[in-house]
Amino acid sequence: DSAAFYKTKEAWKEAIQERERAAAYQAAEDPWRQKLHLMPPVGWLNDPNGLCYFNGEYHVFYQYSPFSANGGNKYWGHYKSRDLIHFQSCPVMLYPEHSWDDRGVYSGSALIDHGKMYLYYTGNVKLEGDYDYIRNGREHNTAVAVSLDGITVQEEKLLLRNDDYPKDLTCHVRDPKVFAYEGKFYMVLGARTKSDIGQVLVWESEDKLNWRHINTLKTEKPLGYMWECPDLFCLDGQWILMVSPQGVSHESYRFQNIYSSGYFLVYGDFRTQAYLGEYKEADIGFDFYAPQTFQAQERRLLMGWMGMPDAEYSNPTVAYGWQHCMTIPRELKYADGMLKMEPVRELEQLRGEEIRVCVSGESAVECPRTADILVDNHSEEFYFEYDQTFCLEWKAGCLQLRYLNKDYGRTCRKLRLKHLDKLRIIIDVSSAEIFVNAGEAVFSSRFYRNTERLLKVSGVFDMKIYGLDCENIQV
Numbered sequence: 001d002s003a004a005f006y007k008t009k010e011a012w013k014e015a016i017q018e019r020e021r022a023a024a025y026q027a028a029e030d031p032w033r034q035k036l037h038l039m040p041p042v043g044w045l046n047d048p049n050g051l052c053y054f055n056g057e058y059h060v061f062y063q064y065s066p067f068s069a070n071g072g073n074k075y076w077g078h079y080k081s082r083d084l085i086h087f088q089s090c091p092v093m094l095y096p097e098h099s100w101d102d103r104g105v106y107s108g109s110a111l112i113d114h115g116k117m118y119l120y121y122t123g124n125v126k127l128e129g130d131y132d133y134i135r136n137g138r139e140h141n142t143a144v145a146v147s148l149d150g151i152t153v154q155e156e157k158l159l160l161r162n163d164d165y166p167k168d169l170t171c172h173v174r175d176p177k178v179f180a181y182e183g184k185f186y187m188v189l190g191a192r193t194k195s196d197i198g199q200v201l202v203w204e205s206e207d208k209l210n211w212r213h214i215n216t217l218k219t220e221k222p223l224g225y226m227w228e229c230p231d232l233f234c235l236d237g238q239w240i241l242m243v244s245p246q247g248v249s250h251e252s253y254r255f256q257n258i259y260s261s262g263y264f265l266v267y268g269d270f271r272t273q274a275y276l277g278e279y280k281e282a283d284i285g286f287d288f289y290a291p292q293t294f295q296a297q298e299r300r301l302l303m304g305w306m307g308m309p310d311a312e313y314s315n316p317t318v319a320y321g322w323q324h325c326m327t328i329p330r331e332l333k334y335a336d337g338m339l340k341m342e343p344v345r346e347l348e349q350l351r352g353e354e355i356r357v358c359v360s361g362e363s364a365v366e367c368p369r370t371a372d373i374l375v376d377n378h379s380e381e382f383y384f385e386y387d388q389t390f391c392l393e394w395k396a397g398c399l400q401l402r403y404l405n406k407d408y409g410r411t412c413r414k415l416r417l418k419h420l421d422k423l424r425i426i427i428d429v430s431s432a433e434i435f436v437n438a439g440e441a442v443f444s445s446r447f448y449r450n451t452e453r454l455l456k457v458s459g460v461f462d463m464k465i466y467g468l469d470c471e472n473i474q475v
């Protein structure tokens, strides 16, 4: 699936669209196809890329391998939306078509400036031969594609190659996130040093094309060997660095996934003397990685990949020709010293009639197939079980998400909490996103089971259940 196979870009585009059309016919038969969440039309999806708000529309690009559900060469797939609810599928935006990216148009971000969309990305090149692909044999080039209409690319340019990066790094340098600040432009890049330490490079530019490395953000004690997908932004007056570190040691309450995804508060000026606070996980579910944020008018929004790289099990969707999805877009807030995230408010437009349940003791309640469930907890202990699939158990200051059938390696995640006041659970056909105490913590996880969609609950709490009307959400 690379340039060599297709004579022209038009032929290539046509081959992808043909695959997408064929897959659309099968979707009705697919038991796991989501209703609310963005999925690849066919094939594989990973990181959200180039999230932005441009000429009144939200754009969501993503790492896309249309030719295989298990991954492959990476393109930038594309959806756009006016309201973050109804999404329209658009043609692939970036192809691995240049000498600087022929083994994948890797992750990156969008900058909107003077009416143009600049898409910064990593061009992946893997040399053929007997190489150590960490230390040599690989190029991670930083490039930009410029679009006037948000749908087609007019200009492209290679900006940085391996030799332009600091000399103490391996050839793992990638995932540019670019933003404007105080009249200049800044870019953060994730990196792995030759001594296997993850860090983030900060670059500065006056013209968006020529970049200087001005600072490196790192922890005093190393945290993992590589930091992927960095994002640096100011939220409610606080600078925050998000990263997806690889190689963080597992603990019994934290860092349970193969790779982690979280954030640091940044103290001081990120351009000069900044230091990083304690690392906190952004989402503690089984399926969450490589989130990206963007500013859209008054809000900072986030989407993450609801999946994991190098997972032990692939998902049963592979049998239907696709794998993985995005999270629901989330609104971010910095409060009480932490990053909080909640589903975008637009989601409430899909709510149907309210079903109110006052639980005292044990009960069983039917749940719609796509649902928004609010729990107001009044008890020291409670139990909430969904469709014989997973349960949430609150006991002795610990909230546990437990899979009852160890679905595809998903077992248990634990969170220590002082109080459990509220839960909000967004259920789609094959996923649950569980927001704890108005976004203090989130568990995002996929599941693969379709029985009676029954909630078994016990404890003392009030529950509101809304079905979500998902007709015609994805075009």
Ligand code: FRU
Pocket (backbone or CB within 6 Å): 046, 047, 063, 074, 106, 107, 108, 122, 174, 175, 228, 229, 289, 290, 309
């Ligand atoms: C994170 C990541 C990025 C890279 C992309 C390739 O999941 O490994 O670092 O750019 O995926 O698809």
